[in-house]
Amino acid sequence: MDSIALPAGGRAGTSNPAAAARRSEAFAGWRLAGPAVALLALLILLPTIAVVALSLTDFELGYDEIRFVGLDNYLELLDDRTFLISLGNTLTYTLIVTPLSVALGLGAALLIEADVRGRALFRTVYFLPVVSLLVAMATVWQYLLHPTIGPVNALLRLVGIAGPNWLGGSDTVLLSLAFIGVWQAVGFNMVLFLAGLTAIPRELYAAAEVDRAATAWDRFWLVTWPMLGPTTLFVVTISVINAVKVFETVSTITQGGPNRASEVLLWTIYQEGFVYLRVGYASAMTVVFLGILMVLMVLQYRALDQRVHYT
Amino acid sequence: MTPQAWTLARALRLAILSVGALVFLAPYVWMLSTAMKPREEIFSSSLTLIPERLAVVENFSKAFTRVPMLQLLMNGVIVCTIILVVQVLVALPCAYALAKLRFPGARTLIAAIMLGLLVPIHATALPIYVALSGAGVLNTYFALAAPFMISVFAIFLFLQFFRAMPDDLINAARLDGMSELGIVLRVIVPNAWPAITAFSIFSVVAHWNDLFWPQIVVTETAMAPPPLGLIFFRAAEAGDDYGALMAATVVVTVPLLAAFLLAQRRFIEGITLTGLKG
Numbered sequence: 001m002d003s004i005a006l007p008a009g010g011r012a013g014t015s016n017p018a019a020a021a022r023r024s025e026a027f028a029g030w031r032l033a034g035p036a037v038a039l040l041a042l043l044i045l046l047p048t049i050a051v052v053a054l055s056l057t058d059f060e061l062g063y064d065e066i067r068f069v070g071l072d073n074y075l076e077l078l079d080d081r082t083f084l085i086s087l088g089n090t091l092t093y094t095l096i097v098t099p100l101s102v103a104l105g106l107g108a109a110l111l112i113e114a115d116v117r118g119r120a121l122f123r124t125v126y127f128l129p130v131v132s133l134l135v136a137m138a139t140v141w142q143y144l145l146h147p148t149i150g151p152v153n154a155l156l157r158l159v160g161i162a163g164p165n166w167l168g169g170s171d172t173v174l175l176s177l178a179f180i181g182v183w184q185a186v187g188f189n190m191v192l193f194l195a196g197l198t199a200i201p202r203e204l205y206a207a208a209e210v211d212r213a214a215t216a217w218d219r220f221w222l223v224t225w226p227m228l229g230p231t232t233l234f235v236v237t238i239s240v241i242n243a244v245k246v247f248e249t250v251s252t253i254t255q256g257g258p259n260r261a262s263e264v265l266l267w268t269i270y271q272e273g274f275v276y277l278r279v280g281y282a283s284a285m286t287v288v289f290l291g292i293l294m295v296l297m298v299l300q301y302r303a304l305d306q307r308v309h310y311t
Numbered sequence: 312m313t314p315q316a317w318t319l320a321r322a323l324r325l326a327i328l329s330v331g332a333l334v335f336l337a338p339y340v341w342m343l344s345t346a347m348k349p350r351e352e353i354f355s356s357s358l359t360l361i362p363e364r365l366a367v368v369e370n371f372s373k374a375f376t377r378v379p380m381l382q383l384l385m386n387g388v389i390v391c392t393i394i395l396v397v398q399v400l401v402a403l404p405c406a407y408a409l410a411k412l413r414f415p416g417a418r419t420l421i422a423a424i425m426l427g428l429l430v431p432i433h434a435t436a437l438p439i440y441v442a443l444s445g446a447g448v449l450n451t452y453f454a455l456a457a458p459f460m461i462s463v464f465a466i467f468l469f470l471q472f473f474r475a476m477p478d479d480l481i482n483a484a485r486l487d488g489m490s491e492l493g494i495v496l497r498v499i500v501p502n503a504w505p506a507i508t509a510f511s512i513f514s515v516v517a518h519w520n521d522l523f524w525p526q527i528v529v530t531e532t533a534m535a536p537p538p539l540g541l542i543f544f545r546a547a548e549a550g551d552d553y554g555a556l557m558a559a560t561v562v563v564t565v566p567l568l569a570a571f572l573l574a575q576r577r578f579i580e581g582i583t584l585t586g587l588k589g
Contacts, residue, residue: 029414036405047435
């Protein structure tokens with residue numbers, strides 16, 4: 001704190017008002033932060049501890065009995081076919097959606113940034129899915145991809161291809177959901193890349209042109225790509241995190257089916273915990289899910305950290 | 312580079328972007344088109360965009376009567392408002408205290424907030440559900456809003472913003488004899504509008520579109536926010552009456568889309584904030 005010129009009051013008086021001021025500042029601080037602290041403890045801290053604790057029990061909602069079962073739930077997970085399928089599907093989904101949505105987001109950003117014509121219009125169009133109600137748009141996609149009355153298969157029929165039952169077949173369902181996921185995520189990634197692109201100093205391109213990069217392709221690899229590095233890392237991690245959290249489209253369209261082919265983590269947790277009410281077991285799944293997210297988010301923080309250092 | 316090459320590159324750019332734009336717009340176009348089509352045309356000619364016979368009234372009246380659509384929209388507005396108001400009221404004073412006041416435990420609190428950013432609703436949902444169910448308050452606005460009453464992200468965001476605010480402003484207010492709460496209300500809030508606006512858009516978009524939590528705590532159609540209402544609507548319709556279904560999707564999608572088109576820059580700013588949150 002800055003030294004404040006105190007009114008003449010003798011040496012003994014100077015420390016007491018200062019201490020009093022500190023006390024009142026501390027008091028004010030706690031009073032202002034109090035509600036947030038209470039809610040933080042009640043709604044985040046406590047439930048997180050509780051979910052870990054519950055995962056060690058056989059608690060089921062509706063039954064009064066609750067028994068400590070140690071790591072039994074986790075051991076059961078290792079043998080649970082549905083859960084393992086769910087993990088595998090979530091991984092597949094993420095591995096499809098992440099690279100595609102990042103690459104297309106980058107591509108769109110580069111093309112939009114390259115020239116002024118239509119810039120605002122295209123940015124708006126590509127961003128639309130981000131602000132649209134996903135449940136509603138999933139419903140629309142379900143209609144578009146309908147095997148018999150859907151326009152997609154009708155188009156394919158025009159060129160003589162018999163389209164599959166996109167969302168109804170166990171071979172194509174995850175792919176179709178991933179497609180919708182990409183459609184929804186590209187605009188978000190594009191905007192992050194656009195922000196990254198505008199932060200690149202123009203002089204670098206001029207210098208690159210003078211130097212040796214004659215074509216746009218050369219300039220991309222010499223300037224844009226390295227300068228975008230931190231942004232890209234960041235977009236990748238956030239895309240992975242969002243893909244792992246896929247829920248809305250599955251819940252709206254497929255409910256995990258057909259044949260568990262679109263069973264994903266959050267859907268499985270939702271079913272176990274909130275439909276079958278096996279809270280203890282679902283808590284164990286949640287802890288695994290949270291563990292996966294934590295690892296990803298730590299990676300994301302690292303990416304964010306790097307991004308800050310670059311700029 | 313020759314002017315001709317430029318034109319070619321430009322044309323190519325426009326072509327690629329336009330094809331992409333068509334794919335992105337297709338669902339919206341068909342949503343509108345199908346919402347206007349009568350049943351028989353939906354089943355016979357899915358590639359025709361303009362219906363021969365308009366069934367707008369038919370489809371939209373179904374959308375508004377099969378489920379209490381106005382009630383659903385109202386639920387969405389009420390829940391989003393409760394959540395946003397509480398989040399901001401709780402986060403602003405806390406962020407101010409952390410940014411500008413010295414008090415014991417402040418560092419620990421900041422660490423707790425950073426940790427809180429790592430915990431999504433999916434992790435805390437089970438215990439909170441058990442508690443709400445035990446208290447017998449499922450199917451209420453309170454249950455819909457409860458887990459979101461604290462936004463660590465809001466605190467984090469405002470904290471960054473307040474740190475950059477000059478101390479002189481606050482010291483001047485203190486010399487005028489304002490209380491700390493008075494400073495928050497009369498000095499901080501008027502200067503924090505950009506951050507508050509950005510956060511508001513982020514919060515409203517997130518909660519208007521959320522399905523996960525409403526699907527957990529609400530089983531009655533009358534209490535459902537729009538996404539869950541749409542799910543109930545599909546169930547009631549056996550998913551076959553696509554005309555009415557598309558009309559319903561139009562109704563629930565339009566409010567946010569319209570707001571977005573009116574205030575695009577702010578929306579993009581607000582939503583990309585999630586980039587910080589994940």
